[in-house]
Amino acid sequence: MLDDLLLNDDGLVPFGDDVATHALMGRFGNVLLVNGEPRYSLSVKKGEVVRFYLTNVSNTRTFNLSFSGARMKVVAGDVGNFEREAWVESVVIAPAERYVIHVKFDSAGEVPMLNRVQLLDHLFGKFYYETDTLGIVRVAAERTERNLEASFASLREDSATKRDVERYRSHFGREPDKSLILAVETKDLPFFTQQIMRMDSIYFTPIEWTGTMPGMNWASTGREVRWVVRDAATGKENMDIDWSFRRGDVVKLRIVNERQSLHGMQHPIHIHGQRFLVLAVNDVPTTNHAWKDTVLVPVGFTVDLLVDLSNPGHWMLHCHIAEHLTSMMMMGFTVQ
Ligand SMILES: [Cu+2]
CATH class of the missing domain: 2.60.40.420 (Cupredoxins -  blue copper proteins)
Known part of the structure; x- marks a missing residue:
């Protein structure tokens, strides 16, 4: 652990x-x-x-x-x-x-x-x-x-996993059924922090491995920072999204982590109650699959998932960075 x-x-x-x-x-x-x-x-x-x-x-x-x-x-x-x-x-x-x-x-x-x-x-x-x-x-x-x-x-x-994955292969090539955009909004950040955020976005890494700006990061709270999951089709954000599926649906979900003008961040996106395959990262197909429920989406990356909606209920999709989750980066979906 x-x-x-x-x-x-x-x-x-x-x-x-x-x-x-x-x-x-x-x-x-x-x-x-x-x-x-x-x-x-x-x-x-x-x-x-x-x-x-x-x-x-x-x-x-x-x-x-x-x-x-x-x-x-x-x-x-x-x-x-x-x-x-x-x-x-x-x-x-x-x-x-x-x-x-x-x-x-x-x-x-x-x-x-x-x-x-x-x-x-x-x-x-x-x-x-x-x-x-x-x-x-x-x-x-x-x-x-x-x-x-x-x-x-x-x-x-x-061989059991290979056979299981094979049953879903006919879905691999199709266009995404749903697309989510990951973004950030800030308000009332101190002027100095805003300027630093602009400057530090000139150089960026797909993954922040450690806290390189501790003071600025500490001072930012859920009041000034709102992390966003946006439905590309409807423009709805976070808990205003409530997708509806039927049990047995197989859905291709594209997640795009925008590289924005302000400081971006990788997001480990976690889906409750279901399993998915990572089909492609930046349009490069995955060749060795495993069923997962969490995928890391680095800054500027696009990840395609095939979600097997087999478990009825009302569920969440959210970023698993605790501070992003409490800064609203979550949405709901129902499997009937
Ligand atoms: Cu996050």
């Missing part, structure tokens, strides 16, 4: 009484936690393959997780296996996303679990790297008696 916590000398930095602070970028913590621990550690034997169930429970931080010097494959997403396993160097996991990974520890010693991200100085357009150690895996010299060499070395297919 990946998390972060924002602490100062007095402890937890207070939350707003009636509106959220940090409404622009969300509350980035300055202490990174794995399973609630700032110094996570795990002991394994040489040659052991460890299955990690990753969940990002932080308010806003997207992690880029890796194990230095250990081979890793991704096996499953939020609600199901991928069609086939895939080697990865790192896993990008946004708030509310889940991934299952297999990691093999071949050499005795200490293997750091890292969060390695690229940062941008918005005012000067300079990129730099930041690496945090989230924990340590201690690999004993003694070899594991359980030899998973052969199964780990091959990238296995999941």
Whole structure:
């Protein structure tokens, strides 16, 4: 469980009484936690393959997780296996996303679990790297008696997932049924903050990996900042949207995260009660699918989803950055 916590000398930095602070970028913590621990550690034997169930429970931080010097494959997403396993160097996991990974520890010693991200100085357009150690895996010299060499070395297919995805393939090529635009509106921000926001939008990153403008971000609250989900067809926004579907509908949903004049932000969009496939990112089709319920939409990106509306009820679609959600970035839909 990946998390972060924002602490100062007095402890937890207070939350707003009636509106959220940090409404622009969300509350980035300055202490990174794995399973609630700032110094996570795990002991394994040489040659052991460890299955990690990753969940990002932080308010806003997207992690880029890796194990230095250990081979890793991704096996499953939020609600199901991928069609086939895939080697990865790192896993990008946004708030509310889940991934299952297999990691093999071949050499005795200490293997750091890292969060390695690229940062941008918005005012000067300079990129730099930041690496945090989230924990340590201690690999004993003694070899594991359980030899998973052969199964780990091959990238296995999941025939049940493949068959399941195949049933939806006829929907892949069609035009989107619904389109949502992600945007931000601000009012009454301090003059200085507005000017900085304009300037820092000259240089932008698709993903804000950490709080690069802490003072300005803290001072922005749900009173000045309103995050928006807009229905492209009707112009309706946030809770004025209430789509209606029938059970069994399969809907192609396009989500566009506009690159605007003001400071943009990635949004992990979460859909309640249903499952979806990510069909394409910026018109590039996905070739290895897994059922998901949360998708990260970086700034300037367009993501196409195929939503399987199988679960009756009145549900929400919302950004899972807690401060964006409380700044109104949510909408409703009904499945009858
Ligand atoms: Cu958001």
